[in-house]
Amino acid sequence: MSTSNAISSERAGDGTGGRILRYTLSERVHHWLAAFSYIYCMITGLAFWSPYMFWLAVLVGGGPTARFWHPWFGVAFALSVGWMYKIWRGDMATTDADRRWSHAMEHYIKNEDDQLPPEGRFNYGQKLFFWLMFYGVILLLISGLGLWFVESIPWSMRWLRYLAVAVHVAAALATIGGFIIHVYMGTAMVRGGFTSIIRGEVSTAWAKAHHRLWYEQATKGTSAKE
Amino acid sequence: MSQSTLAVKRISGHAGAAPGDDVERDYQVCKLVDTTTCIGCKACEVACLEWNGYSFTDTVFDNSYQTMPETTWNYWNLIKFNEHERDDGSITLLMRKDQCMHCADPGCLAACPADGAIVQYTNGIVDFQQQNCIGCGYCVSGCPFDIPKFNPKTKKMFKCTLCVDRVSEGLEPACIKSCPTGCLHFGSKDDMKDLAETRAKQLRENYGIEKAGVYDPVGVGGTGVIYVLHDVTNPEAYGGLPKDPHIPWVVSFWKGPAKWIGNLAMLGGLLGVTLHYLRYGPKLVHNEDVKDQNGGQS
Numbered sequence: 001m002s003t004s005n006a007i008s009s010e011r012a013g014d015g016t017g018g019r020i021l022r023y024t025l026s027e028r029v030h031h032w033l034a035a036f037s038y039i040y041c042m043i044t045g046l047a048f049w050s051p052y053m054f055w056l057a058v059l060v061g062g063g064p065t066a067r068f069w070h071p072w073f074g075v076a077f078a079l080s081v082g083w084m085y086k087i088w089r090g091d092m093a094t095t096d097a098d099r100r101w102s103h104a105m106e107h108y109i110k111n112e113d114d115q116l117p118p119e120g121r122f123n124y125g126q127k128l129f130f131w132l133m134f135y136g137v138i139l140l141l142i143s144g145l146g147l148w149f150v151e152s153i154p155w156s157m158r159w160l161r162y163l164a165v166a167v168h169v170a171a172a173l174a175t176i177g178g179f180i181i182h183v184y185m186g187t188a189m190v191r192g193g194f195t196s197i198i199r200g201e202v203s204t205a206w207a208k209a210h211h212r213l214w215y216e217q218a219t220k221g222t223s224a225k226e
Numbered sequence: 227m228s229q230s231t232l233a234v235k236r237i238s239g240h241a242g243a244a245p246g247d248d249v250e251r252d253y254q255v256c257k258l259v260d261t262t263t264c265i266g267c268k269a270c271e272v273a274c275l276e277w278n279g280y281s282f283t284d285t286v287f288d289n290s291y292q293t294m295p296e297t298t299w300n301y302w303n304l305i306k307f308n309e310h311e312r313d314d315g316s317i318t319l320l321m322r323k324d325q326c327m328h329c330a331d332p333g334c335l336a337a338c339p340a341d342g343a344i345v346q347y348t349n350g351i352v353d354f355q356q357q358n359c360i361g362c363g364y365c366v367s368g369c370p371f372d373i374p375k376f377n378p379k380t381k382k383m384f385k386c387t388l389c390v391d392r393v394s395e396g397l398e399p400a401c402i403k404s405c406p407t408g409c410l411h412f413g414s415k416d417d418m419k420d421l422a423e424t425r426a427k428q429l430r431e432n433y434g435i436e437k438a439g440v441y442d443p444v445g446v447g448g449t450g451v452i453y454v455l456h457d458v459t460n461p462e463a464y465g466g467l468p469k470d471p472h473i474p475w476v477v478s479f480w481k482g483p484a485k486w487i488g489n490l491a492m493l494g495g496l497l498g499v500t501l502h503y504l505r506y507g508p509k510l511v512h513n514e515d516v517k518d519q520n521g522g523q524s
Contacts (some may be wrong), residue, residue: 016434049488054340064359064361147367176492192511
């Protein structure tokens, strides 16, 4: 949405090797706020999860320090996801293109991209990840408050203490699953993705290959000039 | 009893076995509380504060003898007063000294993620080691008796230690020492169990208290504090003593099967993306523009 009509630098006059702005600075900042706060929560959370991973807490200052910061970083993560929801909710709605794309997802997994229908700014998989993290963080925040202030839950309603544990664990594991796939795809699998979320730009060829509908929309104004 | 009993049998949040696991060096220690001879004098509460070095905290008045509703992080021993209507309509006070039960199968220890923050000695005492506590409060969720309490200033959990410092020097716990009626006893679990059963039998046969019995719940593997109750079929009447306490099943599942399921799932995820990369490799953009340019030059 916010990057439409945003061709940043046409480096060659004939359009070869052109770059196109995919993520604004603000989007990148919030992505990395979310990323660092999530990674902190994941490291410390895994330390609390298993004695065999408690050493992870040592990496970030020891058990009591990890326990002190974990909930606050969780709040920071929730806020950054909330901001993403504010700006991306429109982009993340499922479209007809997504429905066509989701039926052909097997080709995406097998790197047979020439057999994929064109996608918008985000493909269906990215949208699934967004909504997983969005609903995940809501569950993590609510159940996390229950764990944070466990003594405030009266003994007569202790089932809420247990529910908080169960929900926090289930939601955390689900988001870790999404996180593993997200990081893998953003770094190793989809080349160019990682630099796009750091410097904001992708090549026009990349945009055409992965998000053709978005590329066409974003370049509508400029292509007319050429 | 001596310091040799302080070999550690179980350690919370610990990767691997505990050094005292499977060691039976000495007696399991046990407190016996005979609620039928308790007069509610609160001498045990005072002795507990005196020995452990805490001051009295603010009390509340709720038209009963109950000076505060629950134990707190620095008030580990509290008599629960309960008005109870007998079958004939007369009123009696049921009084129960509430404190950590020192479960043989402690839910706090099972729930605790911090290495060595909760230990169980071979003499059965469950003890919090505040220097290892991270203040997460998981023990609050694990305890079936609502005993561990959080000190907001130090961010550590506290509870009755069963006067482990006295017991390890061959002394009885402070509360036991202070009891004027002799309703509190201390000794080996076997001796206390025997004494309790004898007393319950006496109550049933000589005093006609038919439901008198011993509270030593099997759901937590038995406890290091046992009660003689007038009515063992209704322990809830004694200030919410649970009838069949056990580690909450969510906590057992969380610390048991869920760990395996979760760890295998995470490992599976890492393995999955690795295999995907080995099989399919990166998704490279077939850059037509650049290729055309190169083609033109060659």
